[in-house]
Amino acid sequence: MDDIFDSSLNLEETHHKEGYNQGYSEGLATGKEEARQVGLKVGFEVGEELGFYKGCIDLWVSAIRADHTVFSSRAQAGIRQMEELLQRYPMMDPEDQHVQEIMDELRRKFKMVCSSLHIKKIEYDGYPKAAASDASSLEF
Amino acid sequence: MERLELKEIQRLEGHTDRVWSLAWNPVTGHNGVPLLFASCSGDKTIRIWEQNLSSGVWSTKAVLDEPHTRTVRSCAWSPSGKLLATASFDATTAIWENVGGDYECVSTLEGHEHEVKSVSWNASGNLLATCSRDKSVWIWEVLPGNEFECVSVLQGHTQDVKMVKWHPTMDILFSCSYDNTIKVWADEGDSDDWQCIQTIGEPNNGHTSTVWALSFNASGDKMVTCSDDLTLKIWESENIGMQSGGGFRHWRHFCTLTGYHDRTIFSVHWSREGIFASGAADDAIRLFVDDNESQVDGPLYKLLLKKEKAHDMDINSVQWSPGEKPLLASASDDGTIKVWELVSQR
Numbered sequence: 001m002d003d004i005f006d007s008s009l010n011l012e013e014t015h016h017k018e019g020y021n022q023g024y025s026e027g028l029a030t031g032k033e034e035a036r037q038v039g040l041k042v043g044f045e046v047g048e049e050l051g052f053y054k055g056c057i058d059l060w061v062s063a064i065r066a067d068h069t070v071f072s073s074r075a076q077a078g079i080r081q082m083e084e085l086l087q088r089y090p091m092m093d094p095e096d097q098h099v100q101e102i103m104d105e106l107r108r109k110f111k112m113v114c115s116s117l118h119i120k121k122i123e124y125d126g127y128p129k130a131a132a133s134d135a136s137s138l139e140f
Numbered sequence: 141m142e143r144l145e146l147k148e149i150q151r152l153e154g155h156t157d158r159v160w161s162l163a164w165n166p167v168t169g170h171n172g173v174p175l176l177f178a179s180c181s182g183d184k185t186i187r188i189w190e191q192n193l194s195s196g197v198w199s200t201k202a203v204l205d206e207p208h209t210r211t212v213r214s215c216a217w218s219p220s221g222k223l224l225a226t227a228s229f230d231a232t233t234a235i236w237e238n239v240g241g242d243y244e245c246v247s248t249l250e251g252h253e254h255e256v257k258s259v260s261w262n263a264s265g266n267l268l269a270t271c272s273r274d275k276s277v278w279i280w281e282v283l284p285g286n287e288f289e290c291v292s293v294l295q296g297h298t299q300d301v302k303m304v305k306w307h308p309t310m311d312i313l314f315s316c317s318y319d320n321t322i323k324v325w326a327d328e329g330d331s332d333d334w335q336c337i338q339t340i341g342e343p344n345n346g347h348t349s350t351v352w353a354l355s356f357n358a359s360g361d362k363m364v365t366c367s368d369d370l371t372l373k374i375w376e377s378e379n380i381g382m383q384s385g386g387g388f389r390h391w392r393h394f395c396t397l398t399g400y401h402d403r404t405i406f407s408v409h410w411s412r413e414g415i416f417a418s419g420a421a422d423d424a425i426r427l428f429v430d431d432n433e434s435q436v437d438g439p440l441y442k443l444l445l446k447k448e449k450a451h452d453m454d455i456n457s458v459q460w461s462p463g464e465k466p467l468l469a470s471a472s473d474d475g476t477i478k479v480w481e482l483v484s485q486r
Contacts, residue, residue, distance in 0.1 A: 072289060074281075074289055074290075074291070074332065075289075077331070077332075104295070108293050108295060111251060111290075111293050112251075112290045112292070112293050114251070115250065115251040115278075115289075115290040116289055116290055120250060129253065
């Protein structure tokens with residue numbers, strides 16, 4: 001026994017459901033696209049930084065091969081450690097928990113090696129700069 | 141009981157901006173060598189001051205006005221007294237050598253990305269530490285020919301690092317920061333493996349605001365720290381020998397001195413005679429000593445004296461001189477340095 005008013009009574013609920021489904025699928029699409037853009041950006045930045053280190057290391061290693069006294073033993077040890085860190089970097093697994101740890105260590109070693117080699121500043125546009133402490137400590 | 145007072149010997153003028161820090165040359169003040177110290181300032185210069193042996197009068201011996209391009213925040217003499225290291229807001233640390241009374245800049249240490257805040261030599265003079273607003277602490281090795289090589293870059297503080305200081309006998313480094321903590325660093329392996337071995341923070345009875353300075357007693361088993369939280373804290377450790385990697389590695393809270401200052405305490409320095417001085421933003425200098433008559437649970441250090449209006453503005457640094465009869469020097473935002481003598485009141 002169909003109630004002739006049944007469909008109109010459920011009108012609100014029906015529209016609510018319809019709107020929800022529409023919003024959900026649209027959100028899914030735009031969210032995916034946004035995530036893709038962030039992934040591309042971050043992936044590019046990480047790749048660029050790793051590539052930068054790789055380039056520096058390859059050059060330094062070649063220089064050492066040509067003359068093994070060219071850099072101090074401490075600098076050479078630092079360069080070797082950077083090489084190992086780069087090999088260990090889980091390039092294909094961005095969710096690996098060691099990603100940040102290895103990147104921090106690479107940056108630390110890079111600073112040390114540059115200082116040992118008396119390199120004042122080599123960097124590229126967008127090279128990550130160490131953030132200074134809060135502005136409130138600026139003066140002292 | 142005799143009453144003591146801090147008598148002003150001389151007020152030294154010359155810097156044209158606030159005076160940040162000063163350092164006594166450790167090999168002066170005995171064997172007929174006149175006392176000498178270096179001071180550094182917001183005017184970008186370093187001044188060398190020497191006492192005339194016969195008249196006792198202090199005068200400027202040299203003004204080092206290059207190569208720093210910004211405020212010189214801190215200075216330190218090597219244990220031999222031959223080299224002076226100066227840390228600047230221009231992100232560099234300069235090394236000066238005394239060549240027959242002339243000071244020559246023989247090396248510039250680069251690597252920090254922001255202002256260098258403090259510099260310290262270890263006891264044997266073969267290692268140098270620097271710290272910066274970039275939150276890092278660097279350790280440098282002194283090589284022949286005034287060469288300095290970076291041994292390690294230490295990351296751990298989460299804010300501006302205010303001061304670095306080596307233990308007086310061991311190669312253990314201490315740093316204190318705007319992140320309210322003190323960190324202890326030691327070489328854990330056989331090759332440049334410097335690690336943070338202890339962090340002294342609020343959960344361990346630590347400071348609740350910026351830790352500005354630290355100093356050790358003569359035997360190196362006590363350390364005093366001062367803070368923006370208006371307290372001075374004493375920490376203790378022991379020399380447990382080489383078995384467990386050497387002594388003075390783990391520090392415990394010993395006591396807290398509260399209620400003596402009502403403004404930020406910027407500087408503290410422990411004399412070899414066991415008196416520690418504090419300088420603060422309230423323009424006063426205070427001296428503290430061991431309290432022999434202290435009751436159980438009572439404070440273990442007592443105020444020896446308080447010198448109100450020691451300067452017209454904030455006191456940034458207080459330092460005891462070497463020599464048999466130590467003098468105290470204080471540096472202030474008012475642009476002056478004062479030399480004080482501790483004398484009995486008549």
